[in-house]
Amino acid sequence: MHISLAELTAQLEDVESVLELEKAKAADIIPIAAQLLAPEKLALIKFLVSNLELV
Incomplete structure (x- = not known):
């Protein structure tokens, strides 16, 4: 299977x-979670969201 650069882009x-x-x-x-979750779970959610960047 071949894919063109334009298709890949x-x-x-x-x-x-x-x-x-x-x-x-x-x-x-996140603001809703802050009210409902334990602090360590909120910290995990914030960490995961901050790492949703493409490398």
């Missing part, structure tokens, strides 16, 4: 868009 942009949406959703959830 488009797929990467799609993945980046999904990650940005997921980060935005997580940012909305």
